[in-house]
Amino acid sequence: MTLEIVKPGLATTVQDLGRPGYFHLGIPEGGAMDRLALTAANMLVGNDDGAACLEAVFMGPEIRFGADMSVAVTGAELPVMLDGEPRETWTSFNVKAGQVLSFGFLKEGARIYIAVSGGIDTPLALGSRSTYAIGALGGFEGRPIAAGDVIPVGTADPVAASRSVPQDLRRRPGKPATLRVLPGLYWHRLTEKSQQAFFDDAWTVAPEADRMGYRFRGGQPMEFVDRPQPFGAGSDPSNIVDGCYSYGSIQVPGGLEPIVLHRDAVSGGGYFTLGAVISADMDLIGQLQPNAPVTFARVDMDQALAARKARKEVIEQIRQALT
C-alpha cells in the first residue's frame, strides 16, 4: 500500500504524536502542530490515535492512491477534492487505487492532517515517525515530501465512509485567538507595566511562524527591571545565563517580538522566557495563519490543569461520537 506524491504542497511532512524523551539531548518532541486534529483524523479512519499522518501547511499536496483505503482530512478548512469531486473535512471517505486527492484554497486555519487507514508506515526513528527536518530525522527520509515520492502505508481494512466529527468538537482558534499563558521563572524580569501590557496588547502572527516557533508582533516593546547582568549573560536585558526552554515557552529577544516555541523548537538558550502557553492551547497555535490576531490571557496552574483536562475530554468525546 502506497501514496504517490504528485505535488508536495509546502513543507508537507509525515507527523505523529512526536518523540518525547530526548529533549534533554537537544532533540525536540516534534509531532503534529495540532495534535487533537491528528488524533481525530486517525480515529476517523480506524487507526491508533498516534498513527502517522501527513501534515500540510497553508496549501495541500496532490496525492495518487496506490490502493483502496479510507481517508480523512482534519484541522484547517482546506477544500478537499477526490478526482475533482468535493469531499467533507473531518469526515471519512473511501478511495480506490488510482484516484487523486487534491485541495483548493485555504479558507480557515493553517494545517491539515491527512490520515489513511493503516497509517503512514515509514521507519520509526527514536520511537516516532515524525519528521524533524532540521535534524534530517524521521518521516520520509528525514525531509518534507517531494513530487515523485512513494510513501509506504500500513495494511488495514477500510472503515465505513461518512464517519464525521461533530462540529462543536472541531476545536479551532477564535478571532482573535486567545492563548492562555502561565507566567514563568523570569516573569519578574519585566516591569509591572510591561507585564500588564503583554496581556492587554493586540498581537498578530508574524510571517516567520513555523514548526520551531510562532513569532508575534504589534504589542509594545517590553521594559525590564534594572539589574547588573549576571556573569555569562549577554548585555541585552532580555538575555539570561543559558537555561532550558520548555515546549510552549515564550521568549522575547530584545523585548520586542514574543516567540512561542513549538514542536520542533530548540531546547535551551540565552533568552529569558516570560512564561509558557499552556499545553491545552498549543494545538490552536498550529492553526494560526500569518497576520492572525491574537491576545494572551493570564492563567494560574489550577486553570492550566483544568484546561488540559478539558482538552482531553474533547478527545474522548470525539472517540465516543465515532463509536
Added chain:
Amino acid sequence: MSDIQSPLPGTFYHQASPEEPPFKSEGDDVAVGDVIGLIEVMKTFIQVTAETSGVFVAYKVDNASPVTAGDVVAELK
C-alpha cells in the same frame, strides 16, 4: 480576463529583490508557468506562477502587503 490568486497566506512581493524591477508590467506577455510574484511565509519565498497565458494588466495588491490564500494578486487579459 483572468485573475491570478495567491495559493497561500503570507506577504506578496512584485519583485525578486528590492533592487530588481517587478516580474511583470502592464502589456507584458504572460506564458503558463511565468513567475508573477513571490509569497514570503515561514522564512521561505514561494513563487506565484500563471496557470493561464495572457497579457499582464496590473497587480491587484501593493508590493510587500499581506495576503490570504485565494486573494487575487494580479490580473491578466
